[in-house]
Amino acid sequence: MIDYEKTGVVKKGDIDVPDDERLEKGPVVVIECVENIPCDPCVAVCNFGAIDMDEITDVPDIDFEECTGCALCVTECPGLAIFVVDCSYSEEKCKVTMPYEYLPVPEEGDEVTALNRKGEEVQKAKVTNVRQSGKTYALTLEIDKENVWDVRGVEVKR
Amino acid sequence: MTERRIFEHPIIDFDRGEEFYFDFEGRKVKAYEGETIASALYADGLTKFTESKKLERPRGFFCAIGKCSSCNMSVNGRPHVRTCVTQVEEGMKVKRHGAKPDFPEKDIGRGKDRTEKDVEFAIIGGGPAGLMAAITAAELGGDVHLFDEGADLGGQLVKQTHQFFGSHEEDAGVRGIKIGDDLVEEAKKRGVNIHPETKVIGYYEDRKIAVERNGRFEVYQTEGIVYAGGAIENYLAFENNDLPGVYGAGGVQTLMNEEGVVPGEKVLMVGSGNVGLIVSYQLLQAGVEVVEVIEALPEIGGYQVHASKIRRAGVPINTSHTIVKALGDEKVEGAVVHEVDEQWNKIEGTEREIDCDIICLAVGLRPDTGFLRQAGCEMEYIPELGGQVPLRTEEMRTTERSIYVAGDSAGIEEATVAALEGKLAGVAAYEEITGKENEKTESLKKEAKDGIEKMRKGPYGQVPRQGVKTCTVDEEVCG
Amino acid sequence: MTTMVCRCEDLTEDDIVEAIEDGYDEMEKLKRHLRLGMGPCQGKSCTLLAERILCRETGKDIQEVAEPTARPPSQPVPFSLLASPKRGEQDE
Ligand code: SF4
Ligand code: SF4
Ligand code: FES
Ligand code: FES
Numbered sequence: 001m002i003d004y005e006k007t008g009v010v011k012k013g014d015i016d017v018p019d020d021e022r023l024e025k026g027p028v029v030v031i032e033c034v035e036n037i038p039c040d041p042c043v044a045v046c047n048f049g050a051i052d053m054d055e056i057t058d059v060p061d062i063d064f065e066e067c068t069g070c071a072l073c074v075t076e077c078p079g080l081a082i083f084v085v086d087c088s089y090s091e092e093k094c095k096v097t098m099p100y101e102y103l104p105v106p107e108e109g110d111e112v113t114a115l116n117r118k119g120e121e122v123q124k125a126k127v128t129n130v131r132q133s134g135k136t137y138a139l140t141l142e143i144d145k146e147n148v149w150d151v152r153g154v155e156v157k158r
Numbered sequence: 159m160t161e162r163r164i165f166e167h168p169i170i171d172f173d174r175g176e177e178f179y180f181d182f183e184g185r186k187v188k189a190y191e192g193e194t195i196a197s198a199l200y201a202d203g204l205t206k207f208t209e210s211k212k213l214e215r216p217r218g219f220f221c222a223i224g225k226c227s228s229c230n231m232s233v234n235g236r237p238h239v240r241t242c243v244t245q246v247e248e249g250m251k252v253k254r255h256g257a258k259p260d261f262p263e264k265d266i267g268r269g270k271d272r273t274e275k276d277v278e279f280a281i282i283g284g285g286p287a288g289l290m291a292a293i294t295a296a297e298l299g300g301d302v303h304l305f306d307e308g309a310d311l312g313g314q315l316v317k318q319t320h321q322f323f324g325s326h327e328e329d330a331g332v333r334g335i336k337i338g339d340d341l342v343e344e345a346k347k348r349g350v351n352i353h354p355e356t357k358v359i360g361y362y363e364d365r366k367i368a369v370e371r372n373g374r375f376e377v378y379q380t381e382g383i384v385y386a387g388g389a390i391e392n393y394l395a396f397e398n399n400d401l402p403g404v405y406g407a408g409g410v411q412t413l414m415n416e417e418g419v420v421p422g423e424k425v426l427m428v429g430s431g432n433v434g435l436i437v438s439y440q441l442l443q444a445g446v447e448v449v450e451v452i453e454a455l456p457e458i459g460g461y462q463v464h465a466s467k468i469r470r471a472g473v474p475i476n477t478s479h480t481i482v483k484a485l486g487d488e489k490v491e492g493a494v495v496h497e498v499d500e501q502w503n504k505i506e507g508t509e510r511e512i513d514c515d516i517i518c519l520a521v522g523l524r525p526d527t528g529f530l531r532q533a534g535c536e537m538e539y540i541p542e543l544g545g546q547v548p549l550r551t552e553e554m555r556t557t558e559r560s561i562y563v564a565g566d567s568a569g570i571e572e573a574t575v576a577a578l579e580g581k582l583a584g585v586a587a588y589e590e591i592t593g594k595e596n597e598k599t600e601s602l603k604k605e606a607k608d609g610i611e612k613m614r615k616g617p618y619g620q621v622p623r624q625g626v627k628t629c630t631v632d633e634e635v636c637g
Numbered sequence: 638m639t640t641m642v643c644r645c646e647d648l649t650e651d652d653i654v655e656a657i658e659d660g661y662d663e664m665e666k667l668k669r670h671l672r673l674g675m676g677p678c679q680g681k682s683c684t685l686l687a688e689r690i691l692c693r694e695t696g697k698d699i700q701e702v703a704e705p706t707a708r709p710p711s712q713p714v715p716f717s718l719l720a721s722p723k724r725g726e727q728d729e
Binding site for chain 1: 472
Binding site: 213368390393400 | 644711
């Protein structure tokens with residue numbers, strides 16, 4: 001049995017990730033959707049043809065070179081499984097964009113708690129961007145570079 | 159008592175109607191127009207809805223969709239009214255039954271003004287399957303009547319606040335609530351005669367159906383029927399499993415997402431299929447704490463993406479765990495769980511208590527087939543489809559002539575499949591009854607069949623695929 | 638210990654097991670003997686649990702212990718709904 005089947009928590013090794021060279025170039029998508037489920041809105045929403053599937057039950061096949069990191073897909077995925085990471089941001093810091101559907105909705109500049117895939121606190125982080133699409137938000141957090149593969153959630157206090 | 163009504167929600171805007179009062183056992187209780195009696199009472203703090211008839215145990219609601227009868231009360235003198243599907247009205251007089259229901263205070267049946275009507279198509283059930291069947295048959299020119307017990311149609315779609323999976327062509331990425339509303343609009347536009355708040359109470363020979371509406375008995379002589387009565391939530395055996403606070407996951411979802419009322423403060427979710435995972439997420443969105451999700455099997459039942467979503471919010475999921483007891487006297491005050499091995503045996507020393515006030519059961523659904531059994535349809539037990547289902551042709555006809563089935567009543571599957579089955583049943587019924595087969599009907603059938611096939615691909619589709627294979631029979635068998 | 642099987646008719650797991658031991662070893666017999674499944678929900682909540690207990694106690698396969706016959710009315714309705722005050726009056 002693969003770990004996530006028991007825990008619901010994926011590891012970096014379970015997913016397809018861009019190589020270091022691509023990461024340094026600018027924002028790029030990270031998709032944490034690893035099972036063959038009947039779902040494909042991510043394919044349709046990408047204007048750059050970066051996500052592909054033959055069958056609706058395939059896992060998304062990502063062309064990291066085509067991806068511009070626009071993050072449109074982040075708010076479109078019903079599984080809330082799509083993130084965008086930007087390691088080109090600065091020496092020490094990077095950015096992670098993630099979907100958010102809770103209350104309260106933070107504002108740009110707010111300090112929030114960045115969480116890992118188990119909901120544990122990783123660090124405090126600053127919100128650098130808030131975008132709304134329907135009822136789903138995409139929040140961009142500024143975090144330490146070393147945490148780029150850990151931070152996948154956020155807690156916003158009232 | 160903290161306020162149980164939700165006023166701020168990240169996804170849903172609850173526009174409550176006018177505020178008014180009704181009478182509950184001599185006390186004035188606040189309600190908003192559009193609420194059901196059960197949700198207004200629950201929002202007011204009531205947990206004990208009935209007392210059981212022999213053992214006099216307190217009972218809460220359970221399914222919240224009119225299937226289980228746990229919420230029955232006496233309303234304006236009429237006993238055994240399902241309060242979870244009956245809208246509250248100003249000045250209404252509501253009373254709990256004692257251990258035995260009351261004798262009706264007045265003559266509420268109007269047997270003598272029964273009516274009888276001829277209609278072409280009767281569609282039973284206003285969920286995605288029923289609505290699609292109605293829309294399709296009406297679009298082709300049929301005289302279509304759609305019956306549903308609730309005041310609002312849309313079936314269980316109405317409480318799905320999450321975006322849909324599936325293909326973007328079939329509304330994936332759109333929230334269930336919206337799809338439900340759109341289908342109802344479409345049905346109205348196509349001229350479907352919608353009969354809300356109308357209970358179908360029986361099937362009689364030669365495709366006659368009997369319904370009750372507002373105390374009145376009506377008989378419809380139909381030429382064809384599509385039954386889309388949906389599903390029933392499974393119940394689970396453990397000590398004190400009938401305490402108020404043990405609720406079906408679908409019931410919690412209805413209360414929370416349709417009625418805007420939270421079930422409690424701390425929830426133990428039993429079952430990690432997609433329903434358990436999605437309802438957990440929706441509880442978190444409504445600001446309710448989910449203390450833990452437990453699953454008896456060694457692995458999580460639902461999609462990884464749904465599981466990951468709630469894990470990121472800090473909810474633990476414990477597999478190989480089962481519940482043995484609910485704690486509390488008048489309502490749930492905790493639960494006892496323990497670990498099990500692969501043979502379902504208890505692992506000694508793993509028993510522990512969980513602090514919670516709600517135990518939410520997400521242990522599967524079962525097709526609601528009572529009507530079809532009344533109609534004499536041949537049934538078979540298909541575990542892959544959740545229980546007994548009618549045998550049917552590839553085009554959804556049962557073994558009884560002109561009686562079709564679609565959606566969860568034909569086997570438990572996703573809402574998208576239900577809608578497509580409805581479409582298929584709608585066309586096929588139209589063809590059989592009118593004798594009109596043409597390019598249009600052919601192409602509609604093909605669309606539906608292709609869509610269904612697509613949805614059943616992949617490892618998660620393997621189970622229903624296998625099940626459907628077993629209960630699909632040839633045209634000839636169906637006579 | 639109260640593990641409820643039929644909420645409507647207040648039948649516990651012990652009641653069902655006892656009845657099976659007394660020889661009521663089919664769903665139809667349990668129904669007639671205990672009123673299992675004959676409450677206002679018409680067996681919607683209890684049938685599955687009862688079938689599972691029956692299988693466990695008798696070693697039967699779930700395929701064999703089919704759901705008992707369904708009859709109208711499938712929902713609670715007042716008797717006066719079905720009955721006419723005077724014979725033939727509905728024809729008037
Ligand atoms: S981030 Fe933009 S470009 Fe990249 S995959 Fe998503 S939608 Fe396509
Ligand atoms: S939309 Fe999201 S859940 Fe669906 S296939 Fe794409 S990544 Fe997976
Ligand atoms: S019928 Fe109302 S709670 Fe089940
Ligand atoms: S629970 Fe058994 S008849 Fe309702």
